[in-house]
Amino acid sequence: MANYEIALIESIIHTSELIFCVLSGVRSGANGTYTKVDVKPVLIKTELQYQVTFYEGEKVKHQNFAPDAVIDFLASHVGIYFKQAHLFTKSNDYQILFSKKGKGTVLKKPPSRFVVDLNHNRVKQYLIPEGTPCDFMCELGVMDATGKVFKKKYDKFRQLNKYLEFVDDSLEVLGDDITIVDFGCGKAYLTFALYYYLVKVMNKTVQIVGLDLKEDVIDFCNMTARKLNYEGLHFQLGDIKHYNRDEKVDMVVSLHACDTATDEALGKAVHWGAKVIYAVPCCQHELFNQLKNEEMAPLLEHGIVKDKLATIVTDTLRAKALEAVGYRVQMLEFIDMTHTPKNILIRAIKEPATPTQLNHAYDRFVAFKAAWSVKPRIESVLMPFFRKDREKSE
Ligand SMILES: C[S@@+](CC[C@H](N)C(=O)[O-])C[C@H]1O[C@@H](n2cnc3c(N)ncnc32)[C@H](O)[C@@H]1O
Structure with a gap:
């Protein structure tokens, strides 16, 4: 030129x-x-x-x-x-x-196009935009062949893009060759979105395994991955608790896996030393019947309040336990489709921590757990990874 x-x-x-x-x-x-x-x-x-x-x-x-x-x-x-x-x-x-x-x-x-005011975001810029056909979204019935999002799938479209924005924030940590396990992948809209964004938009080399308990779902997802030629994306039947692999895993995802299935996923992630964890817990029933705290008794009187409290205490314990094994944790708002309108996304990034920092984080976890008189599953799952040489703080 x-x-x-x-x-x-x-x-x-x-x-x-x-x-x-x-x-x-x-x-x-x-x-x-x-x-x-x-x-x-x-x-x-x-x-x-x-x-x-x-x-x-x-x-x-x-x-x-x-x-x-x-x-x-x-x-x-x-x-x-x-x-x-x-x-x-x-x-x-x-x-x-x-x-x-x-x-x-x-x-x-003379100019013939409208100005899109990006600064004021009059048109929301999605990482996977509407108007351009995206193969997996067409295949899964989110948009039509012209790229128009179906009205009834607009919430799903927004959720997929929101999720990718969170993932995009930790790409630097993950490098260019990434292995991911997605626990409780379900019909795998989010897993396909993750693959599409990392491979087709960001040009990364990616291996993703999606795991789920449902055979029909796994068959459907494998068939769809083959149809789309998504090399490196595979789905496997199995229970999180019993899933093992020897190769490195850089990122673990567990979105809306019920109750303590999230703890099992976090345990696997920590065992593999995953650099990044994304977990959106749901149906946190485990602590409902365990919570005790005299000073906070009014919070435990009404089932509906106690249920919300049990959810918050469970996820806070997960966050504190992850900090005690060397992760920086953020709790972010995530849009959920099926259970409640909004959910908490736990994003954990592995970071170097001194023994003092790990001991301090562990003490905070223990103190918080004691305050509510609970024995959460996350404690037994992460027990092998808490520091053994910590000094007793009492
Ligand atoms: C609500 S769906 C979520 C699907 C998907 N991750 C999403 O967020 O759209 C939860 C999925 O987790 C799976 N699941 C629950 N417990 C599991 C376990 N222990 N091992 C493997 N999958 C599990 C269920 O079969 C279900 O498909």
């Missing part, structure tokens, strides 16, 4: 003028399989990025680029791979056309 066209693209990107761009018309002899590419600005949290969508037959792939990287991408594609580019900006539309001999012509017209 000539200097003039490159300078035009640089100035459009550097001034954040771009609204949308389409590259089309593959040059004969071009080395690649894409037939069209489009580019649009997206706000990933507060950072301006450019989402590039590659079209290859029925398949669509997304990749996010920083501003300088998208300039490089456009400079290496416009006029080299594609014969034309349409750039819709806030002030003008530009059409860049290349002749067979590679000579570029730029046509300038």
Whole structure:
């Protein structure tokens, strides 16, 4: 591409003028399989990025680029791979056309596209956007073949994207070659979303095992993974408690696995030394009949309040126990579809901790447990991993 066209693209990107761009018309002899590419600005949290969508037959792939990287991408594609580019900006539309001999012509017209105000988020920028067909979402009946999300699946669409935003936050910790176990995967919307985002958008190498107790669900998920050609995504029948593997596991996911199944999943994650854990517990019944605390007796008088309290105490104990074995823990709000409108997501990231920090965290766990007179499953599951040489704090 000539200097003039490159300078035009640089100035459009550097001034954040771009609204949308389409590259089309593959040059004969071009080395690649894409037939069209489009580019649009997206706000990933507060950072301006450019989402590039590659079209290859029925398949669509997304990749996010920083501003300088998208300039490089456009400079290496416009006029080299594609014969034309349409750039819709806030002030003008530009059409860049290349002749067979590679000579570029730029046509300038008044602007024809609306400005999407990214800063005020008038249009929510999802990591998997609506309007672009996404293979697993089409297959699982979340969107149609044109990329339009079905009305009754909009909550699911939002939940999938919210989950991916949480995952995106810990990508740096995970590196480029990631092994994941998803316990209690169910029909696996979230597992497919995780695979799609990591492999197709973020270009990671990923192995994911989804585990569940239900045979029909496992068969359905394996069939769907094969149909989508999702290499590295497998589903297995089994109980979390009895699942074992010798290879490394970088990330453990357990979303809405009932009652103490979450504790079993956390125990496996800690045993493998997983770098990242995502758990959304549900149906926390274990402590309901154990809770005792004289000073807090009013909180235990009414079943409905006691039930909520049992949930909070259970998840707080899980968080404290994870801290005592070397994880930094956050409790975040997650949208749940089936049980309650909202749930807690426990995100735990393995971090180096000194013996003093681990001892202190363990003491806090023990004190909190004693305050409620409970024996939670998480304690026995993580017992082998608590520090053995801790000093007695009494
Ligand atoms: C409510 S579904 C959640 C599915 C999916 N993770 C999600 O969040 O959409 C819970 C799943 O956990 C599975 N499950 C519960 N206990 C389990 C256990 N001990 N081992 C394996 N799977 C279990 C159930 O069979 C069910 O499919």
